Amino acid sequence: MVELKHFINGISHPTVILTVILFIYPFIFPPTNWFEKWNKRLKFDFFWTKKGLITVYTFFIGFMIIGVQDENAKHILLKPDNVPIVGLLFLVHFFLWLSMNQGMKNDKLIDAGEKPNEYHDPKDKVLVWPDLVYIELIALVLLMAFLLVWSIGLEAPLEQPANPTNSPNPAKAPWYFLGLQEMLVYFDPWLAGVVFPTLMIIGLMAIPYIDINREVSGFYSFKHRRIAASIFIFGWLWLWINLIMVGTFLRGPNWNFFGPFEYWDLHKLEVLTNINLSDLIYIKLLGVGLPENILLREIFGFIVFFGYFLIMPPLLAKTVFKKLHQSMGNFKYGVFIFLVLSMVALPIKMYLRWIFNLKYIIAIPEFFLNI
Amino acid sequence: MTEEEKKEQENQESPEEKPEEEAAGAEQKLEAKEDKKHLPASVGEGSISDEMPRRSFFSWLTVAWLAFAAATGGFFAMTVRFLFPNVLFEPPQSFKIGFPDDYQIGQVNIRWKKLHAIWVVRTSEYIYALSTVCPHLGCTPNWLDNERKFKCPCHGSGFRKSGVNFEGPAPRPLERFKITLADDGQILVDKSKLFQYEKGQWDDPESFLKV
Numbered sequence: 001m002v003e004l005k006h007f008i009n010g011i012s013h014p015t016v017i018l019t020v021i022l023f024i025y026p027f028i029f030p031p032t033n034w035f036e037k038w039n040k041r042l043k044f045d046f047f048w049t050k051k052g053l054i055t056v057y058t059f060f061i062g063f064m065i066i067g068v069q070d071e072n073a074k075h076i077l078l079k080p081d082n083v084p085i086v087g088l089l090f091l092v093h094f095f096l097w098l099s100m101n102q103g104m105k106n107d108k109l110i111d112a113g114e115k116p117n118e119y120h121d122p123k124d125k126v127l128v129w130p131d132l133v134y135i136e137l138i139a140l141v142l143l144m145a146f147l148l149v150w151s152i153g154l155e156a157p158l159e160q161p162a163n164p165t166n167s168p169n170p171a172k173a174p175w176y177f178l179g180l181q182e183m184l185v186y187f188d189p190w191l192a193g194v195v196f197p198t199l200m201i202i203g204l205m206a207i208p209y210i211d212i213n214r215e216v217s218g219f220y221s222f223k224h225r226r227i228a229a230s231i232f233i234f235g236w237l238w239l240w241i242n243l244i245m246v247g248t249f250l251r252g253p254n255w256n257f258f259g260p261f262e263y264w265d266l267h268k269l270e271v272l273t274n275i276n277l278s279d280l281i282y283i284k285l286l287g288v289g290l291p292e293n294i295l296l297r298e299i300f301g302f303i304v305f306f307g308y309f310l311i312m313p314p315l316l317a318k319t320v321f322k323k324l325h326q327s328m329g330n331f332k333y334g335v336f337i338f339l340v341l342s343m344v345a346l347p348i349k350m351y352l353r354w355i356f357n358l359k360y361i362i363a364i365p366e367f368f369l370n371i
Numbered sequence: 372m373t374e375e376e377k378k379e380q381e382n383q384e385s386p387e388e389k390p391e392e393e394a395a396g397a398e399q400k401l402e403a404k405e406d407k408k409h410l411p412a413s414v415g416e417g418s419i420s421d422e423m424p425r426r427s428f429f430s431w432l433t434v435a436w437l438a439f440a441a442a443t444g445g446f447f448a449m450t451v452r453f454l455f456p457n458v459l460f461e462p463p464q465s466f467k468i469g470f471p472d473d474y475q476i477g478q479v480n481i482r483w484k485k486l487h488a489i490w491v492v493r494t495s496e497y498i499y500a501l502s503t504v505c506p507h508l509g510c511t512p513n514w515l516d517n518e519r520k521f522k523c524p525c526h527g528s529g530f531r532k533s534g535v536n537f538e539g540p541a542p543r544p545l546e547r548f549k550i551t552l553a554d555d556g557q558i559l560v561d562k563s564k565l566f567q568y569e570k571g572q573w574d575d576p577e578s579f580l581k582v
C-alpha cells in the first residue's frame with residue numbers, strides 16, 4: 001500500500017501525468033486515420049462502451065476508497081470546497097462517455113451504410129407539453145432538494161475575516177477559477193486573466209462559423225467531425241478540466257505540487273529558479289550582460305513570438321492542415337489557426353517552464369508586457 | 372332548430388355583418404384622411420383643443436427631464452462622495468519604526484507586516500523597507516526563514532531577501548519604500564514614495580539606509 005501511494009504520488013506530478021495524458025490523448029480521440037488505426041488496434045474504443053464506463057468508475061471509486069483512508073488524501077478529497085470537484089470528476093466523465101458512446105454507435109451505422117440513430121425518430125423524443133415540461137419540473141425539484149441537503153450537510157468553509165496582509169496558504173480561488181489560477185502560474189496576469197479568457201469565449205463563439213460541416217449536423221458522431229472534436233476536447237479536457245483538477249488536488253502550501261497522498265509540508269523545498277529568455281541567451285549562452293536597450297534585449301523573444309504566430313500558420317497550411325486550408329479558405333483558416341495556436345501556447349509555455357525553467361519569452365516589466 | 376340549421380344561420384348572418392363593419396371602418400379612415408388633408412400648413416397652430424397645448428407640454432417635458440437629470444446627478448454625486456470617507460482608519464503613509472539597532476543584521480523583520488504592510492530587512496550595510504505586495508497579482512507572500520526566501524501562496528512566486536524575484540511568475544522584484552533617518556534617530560519610512568528595481572531606482576540613496 002505504501003509503495004502504491006508513493007507510486008501514485010510520483011506519477012501525479014503534473015509533469016508526468018499531463019505528459020502521459022498528452023501522448024495517449026490522440027490515440028483515444030484520433031484526429032487522423034493513422035491514429036484511428038492505432039485506436040482500433042489498442043482497443044481504446046472500449047472506453048465508450050458500457051463496460052468501459054463501469055471500469056473507469058470502478059477505478060475512480062477505488063481511488064476514492066483508498067484516498068479516504070489516508071490522512072492526507074482524505075483532507076483534500078472531503079474538504080467542503082473540493083466536493084464539487086470530486087463530483088465533477090464523475091459528471092464530466094459521464095457526459096463525455098455519453099456523447100462518445102452515441103457518436104461511436106452512429107459511426108458504426110454510417111460505416112455500414114445506414115443512417116444514424118437520430119434519423120429514425122428515436123425513442124427518447126418526447127412532446128414538449130406535457131412530457132418535457134414535467135420532466136423539467138421534476139428535475140428542478142430534485143435539484144433544489146439536493147442543493148438544500150448539500151448546503152445543510154456540508155458546512156460552508158468560513159475562514160477568519162479577510163485581511164489584505166495575510167493571504168491564506170495556499171490561497172486557492174473558487175474551484176471554477178482554479179484553471180485560470182494554474183494559467184497564472186505560467187503567464188502574466190493580463191494574459192492569463194484577461195486575454196486568454198476573452199480568446200476562449202471568442203473561440204467558443206467562433207466554432208459554429210469555423211466548422212460548417214452540414215453533412216454531419218443533427219446527430220452525434222466522432223469520426224465525421226474528428227478534427228473539430230479532438231481539438232475541442234483537447235482544450236476542454238486536457239487544459240480546462242485537468243488544470244482545475246491539478247489546482248484542486250495537487251497544489252499545496254506555497255503553491256508547490258504535492259501528490260494526493262503527500263503531507264502538505266509548509267517547508268517543502270522546490271528549487272525553481274526561473275529565468276527569462278533574454279537572460280538565457282545573453283547571459284547563459286553568449287556570456288555577455290543584458291543590453292541596455294529594451295528592444296535589443298527582447299529581440300529574441302519578439303522573434304520567437306512573431307515567428308510562432310506568423311510563420312506557423314502558412315507552414316501548417318502547407319503540411320498538416322493542407323486539406324483543411326483548402327476547404328476553409330484563407331480567412332476562416334486564419335481565424336482557426338490563430339485560435340488553435342493560442343490554445344496550444346499554454347501547454348507549450350508550461351513545458352518550457354518545466355524543462356528550461358523559462359519564465360517569460362518577452363519580459364518587459366518596465367511596460368508591464370510579459371509574455 | 373337542429374344544429375345544422377344553426378350553423379347555416381350563422382353562416383348567413385356573418386357575411387352580412389362583415390361588409391358593414393368594413394364599410395364603417397373605411398368611412399372612419401376616410402374621415403381621418405380628410406382631417407389630415409384639411410390641416411393648416413403650419414402644424415403647431417392646428418392642435419386639437421381638448422388635448423394639452425403643445426407649448427405647455429414641452430415645458431412639462433423639460434421639467435421632467437431636468438428633474439430626472441438632477442436626481443441622477445445627485446445620486447451619482449452621492450456615489451462619488453461615498454468613495455471619499457470622512458474618516459480613514461488607515462495607518463499614516465509615513466511613520467517611524469524605531470532605531471536601527473532594533474533590527475538585527477541579516478534578518479528580515481516581519482513586525483510591521485500587519486500594520487504597515489512592510490518588511491524591514493537589515494544587511495551588514497543597509498536597511499531597507501520592502502513592500503508586502505506581490506508584483507504578480509497582489510497577494511501577500513510569506514517570509515520563510517529556513518529557506519531564506521519570500522514565497523507567495525497564490526501562484527508560487529519566490530523572492531530573495533533583497534526582494535529580487537527568482538522563481539514563479541512574478542515579473543519584477545518587490546518594491547521598496549523611501550527610508551530615511553528622522554531627527555530623533557529613528558527610522559522614518561514613507562510609503563508614498565516607491566522605488567522599483569526594474570526602473571533602476573534602487574540606487575537612489577533614499578531607497579535604503581546606510582548603517
Ligand code: FES
Nearest residue numbers: 505507508523526
Ligand atoms: S500573486 Fe504572488 S505569485 Fe501570483
